[in-house]
Amino acid sequence: MDRVALNGLLRPKSIAVVGASATPGKIGFTVIDNLIKSGFEGAIYPINPTAPEILGLKAYPSVLNVEGSIDAAVITVPAKFCLSVVEECGKKGVKGVIIITSGFSEVGNRDLENQIVAVAKQYGVRILGPNIVGTLSNSDKMNASFAPFLPLPGKAALISQSGALLIALDAASYTRRVGFDKLVSIGNMSDVNFADVINLLDDDPKTTCISLYIEGFKDGREFIEASRKSSKPIIALKSGVSAHGAAAAASHTGSLAGAAKVYGAAFQQSGVIQASDLNNLFDRTLALSLQPPMKGDNLVIITNGGGVGVLATDAAERYGLPLKFVPAEVQTELKKHMPEFGSAKNPVDLTGMAGNEWYADSVRFALAHSWTDGMVVLYCETAMTNPMEIAQGIKKAVDEAGVKDKPVTVSFVGGERSEEAMRWLVENGIPAYNAPDIAVNAMAALREYSRMKAMATESLGMDIKVDREAALEVIRRARIDGRGALTEIEAKQVFNAYGLPTTATYLAKTEDEAVTLAKKIGFPVVMKIVSPEILHKSDAGGVKVNIKDEASVRDAFKTILTNAKAYKADANIHGIAIQEMAPWGTEVILGSVNDATFGPTMMFGLGGIFVEVLKDVTFRVAPVSHGQALRMLSEIRGAPILAGVRGEKPRDREAMADTICRYANMIVDLADEISESDANPVLVYEETKGIKVVDARIILKKK
Ligand code: COA
Numbered sequence: 001m002d003r004v005a006l007n008g009l010l011r012p013k014s015i016a017v018v019g020a021s022a023t024p025g026k027i028g029f030t031v032i033d034n035l036i037k038s039g040f041e042g043a044i045y046p047i048n049p050t051a052p053e054i055l056g057l058k059a060y061p062s063v064l065n066v067e068g069s070i071d072a073a074v075i076t077v078p079a080k081f082c083l084s085v086v087e088e089c090g091k092k093g094v095k096g097v098i099i100i101t102s103g104f105s106e107v108g109n110r111d112l113e114n115q116i117v118a119v120a121k122q123y124g125v126r127i128l129g130p131n132i133v134g135t136l137s138n139s140d141k142m143n144a145s146f147a148p149f150l151p152l153p154g155k156a157a158l159i160s161q162s163g164a165l166l167i168a169l170d171a172a173s174y175t176r177r178v179g180f181d182k183l184v185s186i187g188n189m190s191d192v193n194f195a196d197v198i199n200l201l202d203d204d205p206k207t208t209c210i211s212l213y214i215e216g217f218k219d220g221r222e223f224i225e226a227s228r229k230s231s232k233p234i235i236a237l238k239s240g241v242s243a244h245g246a247a248a249a250a251s252h253t254g255s256l257a258g259a260a261k262v263y264g265a266a267f268q269q270s271g272v273i274q275a276s277d278l279n280n281l282f283d284r285t286l287a288l289s290l291q292p293p294m295k296g297d298n299l300v301i302i303t304n305g306g307g308v309g310v311l312a313t314d315a316a317e318r319y320g321l322p323l324k325f326v327p328a329e330v331q332t333e334l335k336k337h338m339p340e341f342g343s344a345k346n347p348v349d350l351t352g353m354a355g356n357e358w359y360a361d362s363v364r365f366a367l368a369h370s371w372t373d374g375m376v377v378l379y380c381e382t383a384m385t386n387p388m389e390i391a392q393g394i395k396k397a398v399d400e401a402g403v404k405d406k407p408v409t410v411s412f413v414g415g416e417r418s419e420e421a422m423r424w425l426v427e428n429g430i431p432a433y434n435a436p437d438i439a440v441n442a443m444a445a446l447r448e449y450s451r452m453k454a455m456a457t458e459s460l461g462m463d464i465k466v467d468r469e470a471a472l473e474v475i476r477r478a479r480i481d482g483r484g485a486l487t488e489i490e491a492k493q494v495f496n497a498y499g500l501p502t503t504a505t506y507l508a509k510t511e512d513e514a515v516t517l518a519k520k521i522g523f524p525v526v527m528k529i530v531s532p533e534i535l536h537k538s539d540a541g542g543v544k545v546n547i548k549d550e551a552s553v554r555d556a557f558k559t560i561l562t563n564a565k566a567y568k569a570d571a572n573i574h575g576i577a578i579q580e581m582a583p584w585g586t587e588v589i590l591g592s593v594n595d596a597t598f599g600p601t602m603m604f605g606l607g608g609i610f611v612e613v614l615k616d617v618t619f620r621v622a623p624v625s626h627g628q629a630l631r632m633l634s635e636i637r638g639a640p641i642l643a644g645v646r647g648e649k650p651r652d653r654e655a656m657a658d659t660i661c662r663y664a665n666m667i668v669d670l671a672d673e674i675s676e677s678d679a680n681p682v683l684v685y686e687e688t689k690g691i692k693v694v695d696a697r698i699i700l701k702k703k
Helices: 002-010 027-037 079-092 110-123 163-176 194-202 220-229 252-256 259-270 278-290 306-318 328-335 356-368 387-401 416-427 436-456 468-480 488-497 511-521 550-567 626-635 639-643 653-669
Strands: 014-018 043-047 072-075 096-099 126-128 134-137 142-145 156-160 180-185 209-214 234-238 272-274 299-303 374-380 408-413 505-508 525-530 543-547 575-580 586-595 599-606 617-621 674-684 691-693 696-700
Touching: 002 096, 002 126, 002 134, 002 194, 014 027, 014 079, 027 043, 027 142, 072 079, 079 096, 079 110, 110 126, 156 163, 156 194, 156 278, 163 180, 163 209, 163 278, 194 209, 194 220, 209 278, 220 259, 220 617, 234 259, 234 278, 259 272, 259 436, 259 617, 272 436, 278 436, 299 306, 299 356, 299 436, 306 374, 306 408, 306 436, 328 356, 356 374, 356 387, 374 387, 374 436, 387 408, 387 416, 408 416, 408 436, 436 626, 468 488, 468 696, 488 505, 488 525, 488 696, 505 511, 511 525, 511 550, 511 575, 525 550, 543 550, 550 575, 586 639, 586 653, 599 626, 599 653, 617 626, 626 639, 626 653, 639 653, 653 674, 653 691
Parallel strands: 014 043, 014 072, 072 096, 096 126, 156 180, 156 209, 209 234, 234 272, 299 374, 374 408
Antiparallel strands: 134 142, 134 180, 505 575, 525 543, 525 575, 586 599, 586 674, 599 617, 674 691, 674 696
């Protein structure tokens, strides 16, 4: 039923426009005019309190007066009338309501928006908007919006959170030669969100690629689920990437978790490709909508110019597709289609003497060869060649190669004749760009899609035994104490309950207890003040390390207490933690935040100066698969340190990845309790020797 209602929004067979107007210049006029001009073949019902007809169509005072059924109602009446109009739509049995009207949550009028959604829910009506431009579909000949015309026909669909941008991209589709079947303005997302539209478009046979312009949303997990499930490539341009919420963060991790990083992590985990800017969104959308994913890393570049060949080679490295020489037998064959001074290695340089035939023969052979996973064909306009003939030769060769699962992108550099040839290529299904690096970037998107899709479907596959009750008990006690944060000892107890290896740590309330515990742990030990009011223990002189005997334990006990009292006279001191002194290892940091959009989110990075100064950290929305955890280890800039540098043995990456998975599992399981947390430092030892969490911090969620 829900799917029917949603489909009513995107592909209605009958549309009412509530607030239709006979006055040119009003949005209610433009929507009717657009529906007629776009050739909409279903019924159009203008709704207006007084007009008997609008633009030649019979008008009705209310949807309730319409005899036929109505799939979708586009609303263009002022905000204050919307609630009663939606109620009437519900009574009429309208499936989906498209609210163009502004003046709701975007200007703080959240109550009215919520009331409308509540009424719609009562009737099972789905709402797109409010505060949108409308929806457009080429295959349904439907311009149910106030955008001027349907976009250039094509196979992509765009969902935009900005209405103005959607209108601009609509027009730009013609100049950029990137075709769309559907444009969906999503606005305030009071009800229908990105996930809903992604699900719908995934079922839509006319769409091969889904492009998103995102400003920000709430239902992050729904988005991840829908994107992961999608059988079509999704590409997102996310704006507003400056750090947010950092000032309020109580943990190290909290201060490092900017919107860009968390969204970026979520995109990666759900197989969503990113665009760096608007141009890049167009360029990548074109490739993703026309070409298959690139399944391996073997890229062949064919060119008639050394310069563009080098530019493309640089770009290939920059975008994660470094070129390799093609196998010897491929070189031997390619040599037949170039002069003596050409190069068959890769990039394959046919030289400026290359005509249609050399191009066609090389493309046909190299694309069909089993080594090749994808191809970028470059052409510099010369006086001896005709760009259109070259384009036609390339297309014919691609068809004759007979491979449907290897992508091809093209770049022609030249004047108007080259532009015309590229238009022809795009119309014939081959993405073509006016710069070699753009053609390579588009190919990289096809490779990223294939790589990320494989990762996004990876199973979380970890059966972790946990003692949830023990962790909750620790948290309960802290809450009874009226505390918003756990002490180090408590945080470690929670970590232990989730299988995270921590240094043995016990609380001593007296000097004698401290001596007994130190002997139990074994010298040397570390001693630290335990007080909910002293979070920065070292600053308070509350930490002593490398304590080697009983006398030193007694000395340290006294000194730490004196220092703590001097630091904060009224601090509530629980006692002193006696802690195993872990042997040296590579310092890393783990941490978590409860992100407003995506919920529990993990951070990993190298510790010490790397996190303090370089902020060399990476994020994943929890839970985290073992494969993703390993990728976290290898994607930070300091990754070589874990792999072993300067004669040091590699660190225990397996144990580290395992710990990330356990940590992620913990923050999901305790999502209602933990707001932020840090394990800092965590020491990573040589391969097979494991890891140890040395210090722990957990900030509780406010209840
Ligand atoms: N049922 C049907 N029609 C109704 C009605 C009702 N309950 N109440 C009013 N109307 C009619 C009006 O009589 C008018 O028709 P008329 O021209 O024949 O008199 C028509 O609906 C429009 O109402 P009007 O009061 O003239 O509003 P308007 O056209 O000036 O503005 C909006 C209406 C929705 C366009 C405006 O409130 C708005 O929100 N604009 C911003 C939209 C936008 O930019 N959205 C996307 C942002 S990305």
